[in-house]
Amino acid sequence: MSTPRTLTMTRRGVLAAGGAVGIGALLAACGGDKGGSGSASGGGKGGAWSFTDDRKEKVSLSATPQRIVAFTGTAAALYDFGVDKQVVGVFGPTKLPNGKPDPQAGDIDVDRVTIIGNAYNQFAVEKYAGLNPDLLITNMYEPGALWFVPDESKDKIVSLAKTVALTASRKPLVKIIERYAELAESLGADLKAKKVVDAKKRFEDASAALRKAAKSNPVRVLACSGSPDIFYASNPGINADIMYYKSLGVDIIVPDHLDKGDYFESLSWENADKYKADVLMLDNRTATLQPKDLAAKPSWSKLPAVKAGQITPWSSEPRFSYAGAAPLIEQLAKAIENAKKVS
Numbered sequence: 180m181s182t183p184r185t186l187t188m189t190r191r192g193v194l195a196a197g198g199a200v201g202i203g204a205l206l207a208a209c210g211g212d213k214g215g216s217g218s219a220s221g222g223g224k225g226g227a228w229s230f231t232d233d234r235k236e237k238v239s240l241s242a243t244p245q246r247i248v249a250f251t252g253t254a255a256a257l258y259d260f261g262v263d264k265q266v267v268g269v270f271g272p273t274k275l276p277n278g279k280p281d282p283q284a285g286d287i288d289v290d291r292v293t294i295i296g297n298a299y300n301q302f303a304v305e306k307y308a309g310l311n312p313d314l315l316i317t318n319m320y321e322p323g324a325l326w327f328v329p330d331e332s333k334d335k336i337v338s339l340a341k342t343v344a345l346t347a348s349r350k351p352l353v354k355i356i357e358r359y360a361e362l363a364e365s366l367g368a369d370l371k372a373k374k375v376v377d378a379k380k381r382f383e384d385a386s387a388a389l390r391k392a393a394k395s396n397p398v399r400v401l402a403c404s405g406s407p408d409i410f411y412a413s414n415p416g417i418n419a420d421i422m423y424y425k426s427l428g429v430d431i432i433v434p435d436h437l438d439k440g441d442y443f444e445s446l447s448w449e450n451a452d453k454y455k456a457d458v459l460m461l462d463n464r465t466a467t468l469q470p471k472d473l474a475a476k477p478s479w480s481k482l483p484a485v486k487a488g489q490i491t492p493w494s495s496e497p498r499f500s501y502a503g504a505a506p507l508i509e510q511l512a513k514a515i516e517n518a519k520k521v522s
Contacts, residue, residue, distance in 0.1 A: 230365050233346040233358065234323060240341065243367060244313035248295060248340070250327050252496055253316050255285030256356075259500035260363030261372055263287075268310045270295040270302050271327045272465060281465060285498050299466075302329050304336060312340040316362070318347035318499075321440075345499075348442075352423035352497065352504060356382075359499045378502035385508035386427060392515040393428035399522060400424075400515070401432045401454050401484075402493055404443070404462035405473050410451040411443040411462075413495070418442065420497045420504070421460070424511060432456060451478045455522035458514055459484045460493035483521040489514070 229239040244265060249257065251271035258266070272281040273294050280289045293310060296302040315336070318326040325344055328336055345358050364370050402413040402421045412434040415421040425431045432454045434444035446453055459482070463469065470490060473479040484490060491514035494507055 228365065230343060230362060232343045232362075233319060234344055238314070238341045238343050240313060243365075246311055246313045247366075248307060248310060248312045248315050250317040251281070251287070252283045252285075252498055253318055253345070254292070255283065255287050256359050256498050256500040256503060257316070257363050257366070257368075258286050259378065259498065259502040260360060260370070260375060261368040262363050262366045265366060266292060268293040268295050268307065268312065270307075271297075273297050275465065282463070282494065283496060283498070285500075285503055296327075299327065300329050302327070302332060302336065304332050304339075307336065308339050315340050315342045317342070317344055319344035320346075320348050347496075347499070348417050348419055350419055350422075351426055352419045352499070353386075355419050355499045356501060356504060375501070378500070378505060381505040382501040382508070385505045385512065389424065389429065389508050389512040389515070390427040392512045393430065396515055396518060397430055398457035398515060398518045398520055399430050399432060399455065400458045400460060401456035402460040402462075402495070404493075404495065405468035405479070407468065408448070410446045410448055410478075412446060412454055413443045413462075414441055416441065418495070419499075420495075420507070424508075429511070429515065448476055448478045451476075452482060456482075456484050457487075457520050457522050458489045458491060458518045460511070461490050462495045463492040464495060487519065487521045489518050489521065 227239065227241055228243040229237055231237045246267050247254075247257075247262075247265045248268035248270070249266060251269045251273045254266045254269045257263075266287075269284075269287065269292050272283045273287070273289050273292075274284075274297055275281055280287065293306065295307050315325075315328075317328065320326060323344075325333065325337070325342060326347065343362065345355065345362065347355060360368075360370055369375070402415065402418065404411040404413065412432065413421060414434055414437055415425040415431040416433060417440075421431050434454070436444050438445050461470065470485075479485055491510060497504055497507060
């Protein structure tokens with residue numbers, strides 16, 4: 180396991196070190212003229228296009244962008260809303276070693292798009308330039324931070340095309356999905372299309388089911404992530420998805436000694452039992468340790484939830500779309516319904 184290059188543990192640094200939920204390293208952002216609230220125009224109907232992103236920057240182009248490069252999870256969310264042909268390139272976890280799509284890629288045809296980089300700190304600038312991009316879109320975990328855009332090449336990258344950044348934290352999941360819907364609609368997506376309407380209905384039904392499960396079986400839940408040396412307890416006050424789940428009544432544990440950035444509390448494995456949980460939501464990203472990897476750690480195996488087999492996968496970087504989020508909510512609702520109090 181490599182170590183971060185700075186003393187301050189950041190979300191990107193932790194990812195590079197083996198994965199956990201942390202804060203985004205601040206990146207200087209570059210965009211269009213300053214704008215007001217999150218307004219958009221264009222809608223793929225010809226004429227000028229503009230969108231005011233979550234940096235409050237109004238990004239304007241002479242026409243709706245037709246050559247978009249996006250962070251993989253961002254592109255996957257746009258795909259769910261119907262923006263697919265315009266996405267020509269992606270960066271971030273896209274393909275697994277066996278060539279299959281990474282879970283963050285969602286329904287993207289990973290063989291059709293150009294992969295600019297497949298992991299943290301991978302971004303082939305020349306390949307990006309060769310795509311002649313109109314627009315780069317990514318998430319933002321801290322103000323002005325372009326997610327997965329490397330520090331050492333960010334100035335060159337943002338000089339090649341306009342950028343749009345949407346916040347991915349500090350707001351409930353549903354609010355972020357609504358912003359993605361606004362962006363997708365500005366790019367030409369039909370939010371009244373059956374696929375989108377059905378996905379929204381599934382999301383709403385799943386949310387209702389989770390609320391019901393949490394009320395009828397009030398077990399304690401810990402959202403967590405494992406690395407070789409550290410057990411991370413995540414904060415529902417910052418992370419968009421678990422913030423939303425808590426608002427639905429899920430008793431998600433709030434760590435009481437948060438690291439800088441407030442995304443999580445870092446615990447040594449000897450102290451992994453600090454919080455008494457009936458259910459563990461375990462970060463399932465490819466960069467993090469999974470149950471089979473953790474089995475050899477005595478402190479993991481002794482946790483009551485682990486002994487009871489009450490572990491459910493947690494997509495700690497959720498896809499910000501109704502289609503992407505609904506299965507995650509359904510999965511958690513089922514885990515809570517079937518759980519027993521063990522702590």
